[in-house]
């Protein structure tokens with residue numbers, strides 16, 4: 001009767017499972033062979049977390065003497081749900097559901113070779129996931145937007161039961177916390193795959209243009225799992241480059257003379273790169289470029305750049321956060337139509353396809369972790385969670401030329417605990433990746449009318465969100481802030497905008513808020529005030545397209561944040577779209 005006892009006496013059962021966290025599990029896996037575990041999984045809506053409380057995952061179906069027990073579940077008789085998907089869009093009863101869903105499926109496994117190591121990769125589960133294989137608890141992952149890898153080598157059998165408790169309950173101590181301005185999708189919404197790796201494999205490798213090398217050197221760093229020393233071989237056929245890299249203590253580092261064609265926005269050149277160690281071969285498509293700041297300038301390959309951007313959530317009408325490659329390509333195509341060269345992927349890591357496709361089409365990206373609004377900045381476990389999500393994001397996208405900025409958060413008040421928390425994250429990002437720029441979306445001081453955020457000292461680019469003309473109707477403040485500030489480094493206006501219901505006819509008065517003419521007026525005034533400010537080196541207005549948001553209950557909004565320049569279905573361009581298109585087209 002052990003399971004029932006668990007249910008009666010276990011109060012904080014999550015803490016029991018949080019003792020075994022899956023963190024920093026990244027594996028470089030592009031071009032590795034993989035077996036898909038996507039498809040129809042059985043599922044149960046486990047509102048009271050009975051699976052975790054009562055140990056359903058143990059599948060104890062008889063008492064110690066073999067007498068059958070009454071069960072409150074039957075995994076294989078449950079309904080099925082598509083993996084990957086957001087459960088919210090799979091059935092009306094799940095649309096607003098927040099809690100746990102128990103997912104389970106069976107799969108067969110035959111070892112290809114005695115020594116292979118087997119991992120299951122989860123591309124993304126919102127927001128936390130407890131993983132069980134064959135009744136063994138393998139750990140819990142926190143963070144809904146980064147991939148994680150679970151080693152299953154020792155637990156696999158010829159026939160296997162995989163069980164995942166996915167939970168999207170919002171919590172104040174989480175990253176993000178329990179109040180955000182976007183829809184709380186839930187579920188295994190990115191692919192699940194089985195990877196077979198050799199006993200010794202390349203766990204990570206980074207290749208790029210060596211900073212400050214006059215574009216005449218590349219770096220290659222790699223980490224080996226399963227061996228201490230040896231020699232790796234790097235090949236870039238198109239550069240006739242073959243280089244040996246000594247591996248010591250599982251680490252290989254090299255700086256190699258090379259003069260690759262640089263990855264440019266109008267010519268996003270990608271090279272086939274291969275790294276081999278001990279028979280394990282990994283291939284990547286790499287764009288070689290350099291991004292850095294100098295004074296108030298942002299330099300791409302040594303040339304000054306203005307980030308002609310727009311912000312976007314990972315949200316589609318049909319698929320929610322489980323966006324498809326086709327949907328990503330459509331968004332990028334529309335961004336280029338608006339003369340953008342940059343996108344702020346808010347407020348959490350988007351699909352890994354987002355950066356891969358941006359590499360191909362030539363767009364620059366701001367990627368962000370959801371350290372959003374009032375985080376528990378004094379909570380060490382909250383910091384550990386944020387730092388892990390940042391680590392997993394950087395590990396995943398370290399080789400993406402399109403990614404130029406790691407953003408450590410959005411709209412956090414300038415208070416001491418927050419400064420300690422976020423300067424720590426900035427330091428972590430720099431230690432993991434000294435080749436990219438660090439930023440965050442901050443506030444200007446609305447009283448002093450000046451950019452004063454102390455976090456700016458730790459950033460390469462200062463992001464500023466301001467809503468003059470909307471949340472603060474007093475537009476006279478914006479020019480004062482711009483004139484009073486002397487940040488000494490590049491500033492990107494990471495948000496400005498106004499709600500607008502597409503097609504809502506103007507009434508011709510200032511009260512015609514939510515109309516296209518009102519939104520257009522805000523954009524035209526913002527553009528005029530921001531234009532020509534020497535230290536402003538980019539804008540990414542909020543937001544490219546309308547998105548689902550449970551905080552937006554005005555009948556005109558209808559549970560959507562409608563600050564989009566496009567409607568949520570991407571079919572309709574509002575008047576302000578053309579204002580941005582013309583502004584960016586003239587830069």
Ligand code: GCU
Nearest residue numbers: 181410411465495542561563
């Ligand atoms: C904030 C926030 C966004 C939010 C936007 C809005 O600045 O960063 O996440 O959606 O403003 O209020 O529309």
